[in-house]
Amino acid sequence: MELLRFATAGSVDDGKSTLIGRLLYDSKQVFEDQLEAIERSSLARGDEFTNLALLTDGLRAEREQGITIDVAYRYFATPRRKFIIADTPGHTQHTRNMVTGCSTADLVVLLVDARVGPTEQTRRHATVASLLGIRHLVLCINKMDLVEFERTRFEAVRREFEDFAARLEVTDVTCIPMSALEGDNVVDRSSEMKWYDGPSLLHHLEQVHIGSDRNLIDLRFPVQRVVRPIASSELRDYRGYAGEVASGVLEVGDEVMVLPSGFSTTVEAIETADGPRKEAYPPASVVVRLADELDISRGDMLCRPRNRPTSGQDLSAMVCWMADRPLRKGAKLALKHTTRWARALVKDVTYRLDVNTLHRDRSADGLELNDIGRLDLRTTVPLFYDEYRVNRATGSFILVDEATNATVAAGMLLRAND
Amino acid sequence: MTYRLSHLDVLESEAIFIMREVVAEFEKPALLFSGGKDSAVLLRLAVKACWPQRVPFQIVHVDTGHNFPEVLDYRDHQVESLGVHLVVGSVQEDIDRGAIVEHPAPGATRNRLQTFTLLRVIEEGGYDAVLGGGRRDEEKARAKERVFSLRDEFGQWDPRAQRPELWHLYNTRHQSGEHFRVFPLSNWTELDIWQYIERESVPLPEIYFAHEREVFRRGGLLLAVGPYSKPRADHGESAFSATVRYRTVGDMTCTAAVESKATTTGEVIIETAMSRVSERGATRADDRFSEAAMEDRKREGYF
Numbered sequence: 001m002e003l004l005r006f007a008t009a010g011s012v013d014d015g016k017s018t019l020i021g022r023l024l025y026d027s028k029q030v031f032e033d034q035l036e037a038i039e040r041s042s043l044a045r046g047d048e049f050t051n052l053a054l055l056t057d058g059l060r061a062e063r064e065q066g067i068t069i070d071v072a073y074r075y076f077a078t079p080r081r082k083f084i085i086a087d088t089p090g091h092t093q094h095t096r097n098m099v100t101g102c103s104t105a106d107l108v109v110l111l112v113d114a115r116v117g118p119t120e121q122t123r124r125h126a127t128v129a130s131l132l133g134i135r136h137l138v139l140c141i142n143k144m145d146l147v148e149f150e151r152t153r154f155e156a157v158r159r160e161f162e163d164f165a166a167r168l169e170v171t172d173v174t175c176i177p178m179s180a181l182e183g184d185n186v187v188d189r190s191s192e193m194k195w196y197d198g199p200s201l202l203h204h205l206e207q208v209h210i211g212s213d214r215n216l217i218d219l220r221f222p223v224q225r226v227v228r229p230i231a232s233s234e235l236r237d238y239r240g241y242a243g244e245v246a247s248g249v250l251e252v253g254d255e256v257m258v259l260p261s262g263f264s265t266t267v268e269a270i271e272t273a274d275g276p277r278k279e280a281y282p283p284a285s286v287v288v289r290l291a292d293e294l295d296i297s298r299g300d301m302l303c304r305p306r307n308r309p310t311s312g313q314d315l316s317a318m319v320c321w322m323a324d325r326p327l328r329k330g331a332k333l334a335l336k337h338t339t340r341w342a343r344a345l346v347k348d349v350t351y352r353l354d355v356n357t358l359h360r361d362r363s364a365d366g367l368e369l370n371d372i373g374r375l376d377l378r379t380t381v382p383l384f385y386d387e388y389r390v391n392r393a394t395g396s397f398i399l400v401d402e403a404t405n406a407t408v409a410a411g412m413l414l415r416a417n418d
Numbered sequence: 419m420t421y422r423l424s425h426l427d428v429l430e431s432e433a434i435f436i437m438r439e440v441v442a443e444f445e446k447p448a449l450l451f452s453g454g455k456d457s458a459v460l461l462r463l464a465v466k467a468c469w470p471q472r473v474p475f476q477i478v479h480v481d482t483g484h485n486f487p488e489v490l491d492y493r494d495h496q497v498e499s500l501g502v503h504l505v506v507g508s509v510q511e512d513i514d515r516g517a518i519v520e521h522p523a524p525g526a527t528r529n530r531l532q533t534f535t536l537l538r539v540i541e542e543g544g545y546d547a548v549l550g551g552g553r554r555d556e557e558k559a560r561a562k563e564r565v566f567s568l569r570d571e572f573g574q575w576d577p578r579a580q581r582p583e584l585w586h587l588y589n590t591r592h593q594s595g596e597h598f599r600v601f602p603l604s605n606w607t608e609l610d611i612w613q614y615i616e617r618e619s620v621p622l623p624e625i626y627f628a629h630e631r632e633v634f635r636r637g638g639l640l641l642a643v644g645p646y647s648k649p650r651a652d653h654g655e656s657a658f659s660a661t662v663r664y665r666t667v668g669d670m671t672c673t674a675a676v677e678s679k680a681t682t683t684g685e686v687i688i689e690t691a692m693s694r695v696s697e698r699g700a701t702r703a704d705d706r707f708s709e710a711a712m713e714d715r716k717r718e719g720y721f
Contacts, residue, residue, distance in 0.1 A: 100584055232470075405593065407584070
C-alpha cells in the first residue's frame with residue numbers, strides 16, 4: 001500500500017475541521033467512543049447537530065477558544081492508500097504552521113467558502129505551498145449548499161483562483177465543488193451537482209499520481225552515522241556508513257564520490273539488518289560499505305562523480321522566519337542541513353516577499369514573525385546542496401537560535417547565482 | 419521497476435532514521451520499554467537501526483508493581499536474548515520510601531504515580547534522550563506531539579511552546595538538565611503496528627491473544643481479577659470467566675481486556691481493522707476521567 005501525506009489549510013469558517021471530520025467519519029476511521037464523546041460535547045455546547053469539527057480539536061485551550069493552535073497529525077486508510085494529514089491552523093499569524101505542515105507533504109488541500117471565493121489567506125497558503133515545493137494543489141470550493149449548488153458560482157471561484165495560481169510553480173491544480181457539512185463530493189459523488197463530472201476529494205486523493213514527484217536521478221546519500229563496532233571481536237574490521245537515501249538510486253558496484261574529500265570509490269555492499277540488497281532508493285535507511293578505506297564522517301555525502309551537488313559556503317535561500325524576535329542582517333545562527341550542523345551569518349536580506357501580491361520588497365532590512373524573504377548566508381563549513389525545487393532533501397535547512405536553541409526559520413536553497 | 423516502498427517500509431525507514439539521529443546527536447539515550455506491543459516494535463526497530471552493532475543504550479522499564487506477570491517474564495526474556503542493559507524504576511519502592519503517596523480510594527490506579535518514578539529514573543540515569551512508543555493516532559493531545567519533544571528541567575511538556583518540526587531536520591539542541599522524548603512511531607497507527615508485528619514475527623506477551631480469564635465489569639470495561647483489582651460486591655460487580663485479549667498492556671488495575679477469539683496476529687489484524695472502538699476507549703480507564711486527561715498527564719511529564 002502506498003503512503004500519501006497531505007496538508008490541509010483554511011480557516012475555521014471555511015469548514016476545514018468539518019471536512020476532516022467528514023473524511024475520517026465517512027471513511028469509517030471514527031470509533032464509536034470518539035463519536036459518543038463528540039456527541040456529548042456538541043450537546044453541551046448547544047450545537048444543533050453532531051459537530052464533526054470537534055473530532056479534530058486537541059488541546060484544552062483550543063476547545064475553549066474554538067481555534068486550532070498547532071499542526072495536528074491525523075491518519076486514515078482506504079484499501080488503496082494510507083493517508084497522513086497535517087492539519088494546519090488557518091490564522092494568518094500561523095504561517096509557520098503551514099510551512100511545517102507542507103514540509104513533509106505531497107499535496108495540499110485548500111478550502112474556500114463558495115460565497116466568498118479566494119481570500120488573502122487562500123493566496124497566502126497557495127504561495128506557501130508553492131514555495132515549499134508542493135506539486136499538487138486541491139481547492140475545495142466548500143459550502144456549495146449555500147449557493148444552491150450553482151455551477152456558475154463554482155466556475156467563477158475556480159477561474160479567480162486559477163488566474164492567481166498560474167503565477168505559482170504548482171503544476172497540478174484540481175478544483176472540487178463541495179459541501180463538507182452535507183458530505184457532497186467528500187467521499188461520495190454529490191447527487192446535487194450532476195453538472196460536475198470530476199472526482200470526489202477522497203477519490204482524487206486515492207488516485208493522484210505522486211510516484212514521479214521524487215527525485216530518482218541525482219544520487220545523494222548524506223552519511224548519518226559511521227558504523228564501526230570496534231568493541232565486537234567478530235566485527236572489528238567492519239566499517240559502514242548508515243543513512244537514508246535522500247535522492248537517486250544507489251546500486252552495488254556503482255562508482256561514488258565522497259564529499260568533501262572528493263575521493264572516488266565503489267559501493268561494495270548495501271546492507272540492512274534483514275540482509276544485503278542490490279540497490280536502495282528513497283526513503284530507504286541502509287548501511288553502505290565502500291571498497292576503499294576513506295576518511296568519512298557524519299555530515300559527509302556520497303554522490304556520483306559526474307553528478308555532484310553544489311558545494312559552497314555562500315548560499316542564497318528563501319526563508320520563513322518563525323520567531324517572535326525579528327531577524328536582522330548580521331545575525332549569527334546555527335544551521336542544520338541534511339545530517340550536518342554549521343553556523344551561519346546573515347549577510348543580507350535581499351527582499352521580503354509579500355505573499356498576497358508576490359511583490360518583492362527590496363527595502364526590507366529584516367524579517368518579522370511569519371515573514372518570507374530571501375537571504376544571503378555565509379556558513380562556517382561548506383554545504384553539499386541542490387536547489388530546493390529539484391531536491392527537497394538536500395535543498396532544505398533549518399536555522400536555530402544559538403542562545404535559546406529554538407528553531408527560528410525554515411530555509412529553501414536557491415541556485416548559487418540565481 | 420517502480421522504485422516505490424510500501425507504507426510499512428516507509429514507516430520503518432523513518433523510525434530507523436529517527437533512532438540513528440538520536441544515537442548520533444545525544445550523549446546518553448535510553449529506550450522506554452513497557453512490554454507492550456508498541457515498545458516491542460520500538461525495540462525491534464532499535465535493533466535494526468543499530469545493526470550490526472548491539473543496541474548501545476539502556477532499556478528503562480517503569481514498573482508500577484501491578485504488572486501482568488506474563489509481561490514481566492516477556493520483558494526479562496527479551497532483554498536477555500538481545501543482551502541489552504535493563505534499568506527498572508519501581509513505583510512500589512517510591513511508595514514504600516514515602517516519595518509518593520498512593521490514592522487511598524479502592525480501585526485507584528498507579529498510572530499517574532508513574533510520572534514521578536519515570537522522571538526520577540531519567541534524572542538519575544542522566545538520559546538526555548528517551549525513546550518512547552507513543553503514537554499520534556492514540557489520543558487527541560498526542561496528535562500535536564513532536565517527534566523530538568523537548569522537556570524542561572522539571573520534565574514538563576509545554577504544548578504551546580513546541581518547536582516547529584520541518585522536513586526530517588530534527589533540532590536536538592538543548593540546555594543541560596533538559597531532555598528530549600523521542601517518538602519514532604509517531605506516524606504509525608494501531609493497524610500499522612499489528613501489520614508490522616505480523617510481517618516481522620515480533621514476539622509479544624501472550625496476553626495480547628485470546629485466552630480464558632477471570633474478569634469483572636467496571637464502568638463498561640472488562641478488568642482482570644487479580645491481587646490488585648477485585649470486583650466490589652457492594653457495587654454490584656461480580657467475577658465471571660470470559661475469552662479475552664488485551665489491546666494495550668499496562669497497569670493491571672486500569673488496563674481492560676476486550677472480548678475476542680483472536681489467537682493469532684492475523685486474526686488480531688482482522689479484528690483491529692473491523693473495530694469500532696478506539697484502542698484507548700476500549701481499554702484505558704485512565705483516559706476516561708476527563709476530556710483532557712492525557713493532556714494533563716503529558717504536561718506533568720508522563721510517557
